[in-house]
Amino acid sequence: MIWRTLLVILRARLRVRRGAPLPPTEVATIRLTTLPTDIDMLRHMNNGRYLSLFDLGRWDLLIRTGLFDAMRRRGWYAVVSSETVTFRKSLELWQRFDVETRFVGHDDKALFMEHRAVVDGEVYARVIVRARMLRRTGGTVSHEELFAAVGRPEGVPGVDDWIHDWAAASALPSTKADAPSVWN
Numbered sequence: 001m002i003w004r005t006l007l008v009i010l011r012a013r014l015r016v017r018r019g020a021p022l023p024p025t026e027v028a029t030i031r032l033t034t035l036p037t038d039i040d041m042l043r044h045m046n047n048g049r050y051l052s053l054f055d056l057g058r059w060d061l062l063i064r065t066g067l068f069d070a071m072r073r074r075g076w077y078a079v080v081s082s083e084t085v086t087f088r089k090s091l092e093l094w095q096r097f098d099v100e101t102r103f104v105g106h107d108d109k110a111l112f113m114e115h116r117a118v119v120d121g122e123v124y125a126r127v128i129v130r131a132r133m134l135r136r137t138g139g140t141v142s143h144e145e146l147f148a149a150v151g152r153p154e155g156v157p158g159v160d161d162w163i164h165d166w167a168a169a170s171a172l173p174s175t176k177a178d179a180p181s182v183w184n
Contacts, residue, residue: 001052004032008056012063022064025154027102030060034095044090051083054115054127057101061113070150075136081110082130082170089124091117097124104128105159106143107167112159130167 008030015021022028032053040046062068062078071077091097100116110130117125133141173179 001055004053004056005059008059009063012060016064016066020064021066022061024065024067024103024150027100028057028061028064029098029100030057031096031098032056034091034093034097036093038091039093044092047085047087050085050087050117050125051127053117054099054101054129057099057115058113058129060099061101061103067150071133074141074149076133076141076146077136078111078131078133080129081132082167083127084166084170085125085127087125089119089122091119091124095119104163107159107164108143109140110167112163112167128163128166 011030034045038045038049038053058078059068062071096119098116098118100118102114104112104114106112110132113129113131115127115129116123133146135141
């Protein structure tokens with residue numbers, strides 16, 4: 001994955017240098033191929049690998065929108081706090097597919113992104129990611145700080161109600177609270 005990540009970062013930087021930055025409301029697309037290291041014993045893409053490959057879509061989106069450079073200058077970074085994936089069709093060995101990535105909004109604590117694995121315009125899998133912005137020196141970055149640094153994008157679609165419901169229902173206690181592993 002490290003080589004794929006470096007390649008995606010390099011390509012995204014080249015696209016920006018060639019005058020193809022991406023507005024934050026647009027869909028970022030990268031083309032990938034299902035490799036032998038991506039498949040499981042059933043000879044299709046391993047379910048866990050989707051999440052790793054969708055990370056590549058996030059790198060592309062963050063770099064091409066300029067958000068990554070703004071974050072790096074300020075000592076900020078993003079972490080995934082939760083994600084949900086839905087599979088529709090399997091990706092097979094050597095199959096080419098696009099990873100489409102876009103921002104879908106935010107709540108009071110996090111940004112939401114959507115990723116899709118798409119073959120010939122057809123969705124094979126979709127992931128919703130909730131990510132928080134943190135400081136290398138500790139603490140979280142407020143949306144006010146984030147939008148002051150990079151501007152508040154116009155036209156970002158609203159977050160669907162089900163996504164808010166999912167985020168609330170899947171949340172774990174804060175790191176300052178107890179979270180014992182007790183099975184009911």
